[in-house]
Amino acid sequence: MSEWFETLDGLHDRMWQRLSRGVADAKSPSRQPTFATMRDGWPEARTVVLRAATRETATLEVYTDLRSDKIESLRATPRAALHVWEDKQRLQIRLQAQVEILSGDTVADRWEKIGAGGRQSYGKRPDPGTQLDSALDYEITASFDAFAVLSCRIEAIDLTHLGDDHRRATYRRDADWRGQWRSP
């Protein structure tokens, strides 16, 4: 028997297990990927919460405020990099995804499920990023109109396992997720 990190399929399977775990478990590292986009010739990065991970279609979902700056970035360039460091697994997950911004009726089912507390993350007034005279000079509303789902269609996966040996493998949608070992 080989260890999971010794085979291309084992690494790929483990990644999807960890992403699924991130959706289910608020304390999992994969719960909070770093989400990088581009704007005006600069990279940007921030934490997001992973809400769905579907291996069959290789898509992830993240929620955001429709007026946040990442929406503006994604409207200009609908591409994101997602990054997770799974410390106990010693596994770095690097993803690149095409991002579709969904809002309105299409996402009413997600809105129903997130509950009153979670909804307060969407619809702050004034819009996120607006200059304020003092720190708390904003209102919390819960506005379905401000609720957006970022549907992330993964195009490329880059996994590195930092065990006693280092192993790195890449996978691409356009190669039907066939893995390729790479020098780490």
Place this chain on the structure above:
Amino acid sequence: MSEWFETLDGLHDRMWQRLSRGVADAKSPSRQPTFATMRDGWPEARTVVLRAATRETATLEVYTDLRSDKIESLRATPRAALHVWEDKQRLQIRLQAQVEILSGDTVADRWEKIGAGGRQSYGKRPDPGTQLDSALDYEITASFDAFAVLSCRIEAIDLTHLGDDHRRATYRRDADWRGQWRSP
């Protein structure tokens, strides 16, 4: 007395304390920022190790292999976003920096200090990212010629404190780091 997260200066001070801590303490969240760059119209993100943080000049240092793909990205676009989530502080640190790639004599002092174990991270053969037939089909060398220091000159800071209230503030080099509250 106000809490540190209630004032613009308090937030800014705390950020530099945490970054300094990251340099000194391998277990600190700021030890391992996510480092985002751009390449061929795509954002990229990976973990790096924070090696220096100097408030006076607002610069950070990160080490890498001179043949790694992030060097190629930075040669095309010498800009990076650095991201840290300081869980216990409930503080998200988002930075944008101009990056200068240093190697050779200029960085011989850093090379001297990192020790034999650390040096093995620089100079793998074949070059990082090269396709391999099997996972361990590479050699570890310790090569000063492959050692690069990324000197990151911070241009913009975006801090969010997620306490009972959420507070967000931005700071810019070209405004002499004067803080500005923003809607979170």
